[in-house]
Amino acid sequence: MKTRLAGELGMPTSPPGASSRIPIWRNVRFLRVLFQLAVLAIVGAILAWLWNNYQLNVARSSIPTNLDFLDNPANFTIPGNDFDQSQPVRAAFVEGFFNTLQVAVVGILLATVLGTLVGIGRLAKNFLVRKIAAAYVEVIRNLPLLVLLTFMNLAVVLQTFPRIEDAWQPLDLFVISNRGIAIPWFLGSALNIAGVLLLALVISLLVRKLRQNYSDRTGKPSRDVLYAVATFTALLIAGWLVLGYQIEVPIVDGRSTSGGLRLDPSFFALLVALVLYTSSQIAEIVRGSILAVPKGQAEAADALALSGGQKMRLVILPQAFRIAMPALGNQYLNLIKNSSLGASISYFELTQIAQITVGNGSPAVPAFTLTLLVYLAISLVTSLVVNFFNRRLALVER
Amino acid sequence: MKKWLRENLFRSYLDGVVTLVSAALAIWILTQLWNFVFVTGRWEIIQVNLKLLLVGRFPEESMWLVGLSMISLAFFIGLAAGSLRSTGLKSRKVTEIAIDVTRRFGLLLLLAAAIIYLAGTLDALLAGLQVFAALAVGRLLGGLKTTITWLKPIPKALWLALWALLPIASIGFTLSVASLEEWGGFLINFYIAIVSIVLCFPLGILLALGRRSSFPVVRLLSTTYIELIRGAPLFVLLLLAGVALEFFIPPEIAPDVIFRSVTVFTLFTGAYLAEIIRGGLQSIPKGQTEAGKALGLSTVKIIYLITLPQALRNVIPAQIGQFISLFKDTTLAGAALSVFEVLNIGKAITKQDDFLGQGMIYESLAFVALLFWVGSFVMSRESQRLEKKLGVGVR
Known part of the structure; x- marks a missing residue:
């Protein structure tokens, strides 16, 4: 001892x-x-x-140190929202939380898709595609996010987008102006639509599983994705026929737009900046992960005479994503935290709410501590989700 | 040529279509860019405000001090790079060196040319050349350290610390002549980044060691700090420092915005750096520590003689990556704390009487973006080169 x-x-x-x-x-x-x-x-x-x-x-200076300020009236309004200024600060924080969540969720989805495409593009056999993808990554990755965001907000949205009177209406489906972007959206109850979507998703996943079982039993090709997509589409059409929901195209209505879904200009600017920035980081992760998949895997796929697309989809990408998962999770966390920059262009997310309410006389330390705790909670939940998928995907080591 | 075309652009019909579409896209983007830079862009807004963008309201008569500080800093960086190489100076042909330097810094020179074109003055070129020359001289002198016999026994840390006095003294002198309130523009971004990097480095090392320490209390404290900071957005921390820092210090001290931002950047980057260094420490095989123990070294000596140097070297690229993001994030200080930094100035100059309402935001943001882009791109290129040279992960 x-x-x-x-x-x-x-x-x-x-x-x-x-x-x-x-x-x-x-x-x-x-x-x-x-x-x-x-x-x-x-x-x-x-x-x-x-x-x-x-x-x-x-x-x-006799400043309160508790959270009582949450019950005071907010004294400000949130654009694009029926938030009333007599509502308490607490309600404003909740609105801000949902706005942060909104831009984060949409941003993560879009950034993943774009980043994966660019990452694959960097390894394409086509010379031009490779170079364009590389230029995209190198240009965006080396710019400060705030410069991108300022550019999107001041230069693109506020200066280049036309006034509502002469809004761009590509294909008569969208209305693009400096008051925001309106896109076609479902008419009617969002709950109905979400219900149909969820039901269709569950049933089509079930069909896919059944096809896989069938294939495992009989050895015949499963064509699981084909069946699942067909089921999904059929159920959506059936839902459409039964419930009669339809898609509404936005139109210019005086000084505003009506119909469709209207995205705030600041939301649009923040979303685009976050997606561009994060996708350039994700592209590098995806590229590195694809390169990290052992070469034998690609050669085995070639030996099985899989087509280029099949090789990517069935052999390389699933393994690459396993490698990429922890780094991707980090990027998602970064995107969520970076969404706080929305406050610098007056997108009413959590940080902007905190900033305004402190400016209106709420005590700074409790208000910002609360904000930080909410971000911490979002980060923790996100990393729990990422870790869950990571464990599901990880190789079972002996 | 024909073979190359077939293999790289027209492998199949689909590939041909893809090529044509992307060629159209590339040509469209390049013509737009050309038009903007050489035809439609009105760069007089940059030319008029060049000094404001680069150094803010720095007093004109002391401008040479900024140059001196930059030159001494470049000299020191070159010297450090030269001294830390183990090989020393090799006799190489001048043409070889020229090719090497062009390959490494050719793009930088091209961009310097772009900045000179946009700025419409040769002063920037002269300043750039001086800084570059200082870098080269420093590099040479650093190489001598490992070549000349009587210089070899001097410990590297002492050697570097002595030479570090040069930039520290010149920056200190500049500060004593023109206080930080007069600094601004890109200079203040640079200053905040450099000071924060220097300060966050010891913090990062301490936290990394703490998180891996065998003392449960130290481990818990370090882990809590790192995870709390990593869960918080930098922008919110800066806002918090802007309105709440004065609550936590005695009322006699009145912190200015630069102090606040340096504090936040240091505390913030320290946590991220700690995780990077921890990764480096984990990559050191256990046998290294055991060998140290076998030699009878104390725990402290094992760390600073054996594991830490190797760990730091293994993660140099990741550290540089963190410093690049710190450099880019200095723009947040402008948005959160109204520091008079280059992005804020870029936004403000479009509201000058001469340029108001003329849609000059494209020109001014393009210039600001170019400054950051060049800095980060060169740093990341150098770090990739270093990564290859160190052979991290290859050994």
Whole structure:
């Protein structure tokens, strides 16, 4: 025992019998505890000093330190929303939370798709595609996100998009103006549509599973994706016929648009900037992961005479995504945190709400601490989800 | 030629269509870019405001000090790069060196030409050349350190620390002549980035060691700090520092926005750096520590003589990547704390009387973007080169 402890400190071990009683100042166990107590004391002293300063400063300027401000009326409105300024700050935070979630979810989906395409494009056999993809990544990746965002907001949306009177209406499906972008959207209850979509998704996944089982049993080709897509489409059409929902095309209506789904200009700018920036990072991850798939896999696919698309879809990409998953998760977290930059272009997400409510007289420290905690919670949930998929995808090692 | 075309552009009919479409796209983008740069772009907004964009309201008569600081900093970076090479100076043909330098910095020179064209002055070229020359001289001198016999025994840390006094002294002197309030523009982005990098480095090392330490209390504290910071958006932290920092310090101290932003960037990047360094520490085989123990070294000595140097070297590319994002993130200080940095100035100059309402935001943002792009691109290129040279992951 003595030998092991002495060895841990890196000291030459004492000859046997020489130290039947170790003095306390040389007892490693005691020293370890002492050291940790000292660290704890120093950190505790710093925290106590900060806390003491905080208490003194707050008392001096009589600023509340609790979360009571959440019940005060908000005194501001949120554009594109029926949020009333007599509603409490609490409700504003909830709105901000959902706006953050909205831009994060849509952004993550689009950035993943675009990033994967560009990442594959960087490895394409076609010279031009390869070069364009490389240029895209190198240009975007080396720009600050805030410059991209400012560019999208000030240059593209506010300056280049036309006024609503002469809005662009490509194919008569969209209305693009500096008041935002309106896209065709379903008419009617969103709940109905979501229900039909969910039902169709579940049933088509079930069909896919059945086809796979059938294939496993009989050895015949499963064509599972084909069957699943067919079922999905059929169910959607059936739902359409039964419920009669339809898609509404937006039109210019005086100084605004009516019909369809209207995206705020700031939402659009933030979304595009986040998607461009994150997709350039994801493209590099996807490229690296594809390169990290052992070469034998591609050769085996060639030996089986799979087509280029099949090789990518069935052999390379599934394995590449397994490798990419942790890094992708990090990028998703980055995107969520970066959505806080929306505050700099007045997109009413969490940070902007916090900033405004502090500007309106809410106490700064509790308000921003609350905001940070919400981001922390979102990050934790996201990493839980990513870890869950990561475990599902990870190779079972023996 | 024909073979190359068939293999790279027209492998199949579909491939041919893809080629034509992407060629059309590429040509369209390039003509738009050409038009913007040489035909429609009105670069007088940059030319008039060049000084404002680069150094803010820095006093004209002390401008030479900025040059001096840049030159001494470039000299030091070159010297460090030269001294840290193990091989020393090799006699190479001048043509070889010229080809190597052109390949590494050719794009940079091209972009410098672009900036000179946009700025419409040769001063930038002269300044750039001086900085570049300082870098080269430093590199040479650093090489001498490992070549000349009587310089060899000087410990590298001491050697570098001595030479580091040069940039520190010149920057300190510049600060004493013109206080930080007069600094601005790209200079202040650069300053915040450099100071934060220097300060966050020890913090990152300490946190990384703490997270891997065998002391449960230290481990818990480090992990908590790292995870809390990594879960928080930088922009919110900056906003918080803008309105709440004064609550946590004695009222006698009145922090300015630069102090606030350097604090946040240091605390923030330190946490990320810690994770990178921790990765490096994990990549060191256990045998290294055990060998240190076998030699009878103390734990502290094992860390700073054996594991830490190897760990830091293994993750140099990742560290540079983190520093690049810090450099790009300095723009956030402008948005959150109204620091008079280059993006803020870029937005502000379009509202000058001469340019108001003329849609000059394209020109000014393009210039700002170019500055950051060149900086990050050159750094990431150099880090890729370094990665290849160190053979990380290849050994």
